[in-house]
Amino acid sequence: MEETKVLVVLFLSLCASRLGGSAADQQWTAANATFYGGSDASGTMGGSCGYGNMYSAGYGTATTALSTALYGDGASCGACYVVTCDAAATRWCKNGTSVTVTATNFCPPNYNEASDAGGWCNPPRRHFDMSQPAGETIAVYSAGIVPVRYARTPCSRSGGIRFGVSGHDYFELVLVSNVAGSGAVAAAWVKGSRTDWLAMSRNWGQNWQSNAYLTGQALSFKVQADDGSVVTAYDVAPANWQFGSTYQSSVNFS
Ligand SMILES: *[C@@H]1O[C@H](CO)[C@@H](O)[C@H](O)[C@H]1NC(C)=O
Numbered sequence: 001m002e003e004t005k006v007l008v009v010l011f012l013s014l015c016a017s018r019l020g021g022s023a024a025d026q027q028w029t030a031a032n033a034t035f036y037g038g039s040d041a042s043g044t045m046g047g048s049c050g051y052g053n054m055y056s057a058g059y060g061t062a063t064t065a066l067s068t069a070l071y072g073d074g075a076s077c078g079a080c081y082v083v084t085c086d087a088a089a090t091r092w093c094k095n096g097t098s099v100t101v102t103a104t105n106f107c108p109p110n111y112n113e114a115s116d117a118g119g120w121c122n123p124p125r126r127h128f129d130m131s132q133p134a135g136e137t138i139a140v141y142s143a144g145i146v147p148v149r150y151a152r153t154p155c156s157r158s159g160g161i162r163f164g165v166s167g168h169d170y171f172e173l174v175l176v177s178n179v180a181g182s183g184a185v186a187a188a189w190v191k192g193s194r195t196d197w198l199a200m201s202r203n204w205g206q207n208w209q210s211n212a213y214l215t216g217q218a219l220s221f222k223v224q225a226d227d228g229s230v231v232t233a234y235d236v237a238p239a240n241w242q243f244g245s246t247y248q249s250s251v252n253f254s
Pocket residue numbers: 030031032115116125126147
């Protein structure tokens with residue numbers, strides 16, 4: 001009996017930590033931040049989540065790379081974080097400011113460097129390597145590394161979820177982007193006009209894979225966010241859809 005109780009408590013606290021972004025009780029967690037990619041954020045294009053060009057993907061320069069502890073093998077791609085400089089811990093803050101960034105990249109460990117000098121993304125450190133324009137909103141650039149506090153926050157996006165289809169017959173790779181709400185996709189399905197719903201698997205970042213033959217069929221997609229909510233986008237791509245094209249749905253999370 002006791003064990004069951006412990007498991008239930010453990011399960012509930014896991015749920016609570018996953019839902020840390022809900023506006024109701026925002027929990028602030030300590031981390032550190034550095035800035036990368038140059039003052040025009042050109043070095044932040046591309047990235048491990050697979051979004052490619054940040055402007056066409058809808059994210060602009062308000063982006064961040066996450067250390068292993070936060071990145072979750074791509075599970076956090078698309079999630080939004082509000083980050084504020086910890087003025088009690090450094091004199092480099094622009095006091096009273098915060099910035100909201102989308103996770104678009106992975107900050108890899110660097111085991112050759114001490115974790116406070118170049119190895120700041122080494123596990124188990126929670127670290128945001130933010131685009132320079134985003135970082136400069138909350139701290140002075142010359143600070144190098146600054147202590148911050150962060151919380152998950154709902155993502156606001158304009159327009160519907162986008163589905164970029166690449167690959168070839170029997171191998172579709174679908175990039176899911178411009179996701180509002182929780183922002184991070186936990187599961188995805190595709191349906192051709194002549195198939196049932198087919199579960200896709202995460203290939204890398206926010207690229208989801210199907211090995212079905214879907215050529216010549218209109219495509220519908222179903223997306224589940226990491227807070228459990230589900231959105232269905234019917235007939236997003238017409239029957240003559242092409243590999244290499246991106247199709248924007250009219251639906252999104254709220
Ligand atoms: C932030 O970096 C400093 C300096 O390396 C370190 O002492 C501190 O523990 C780090 N904070 C977190 C939350 O990792």
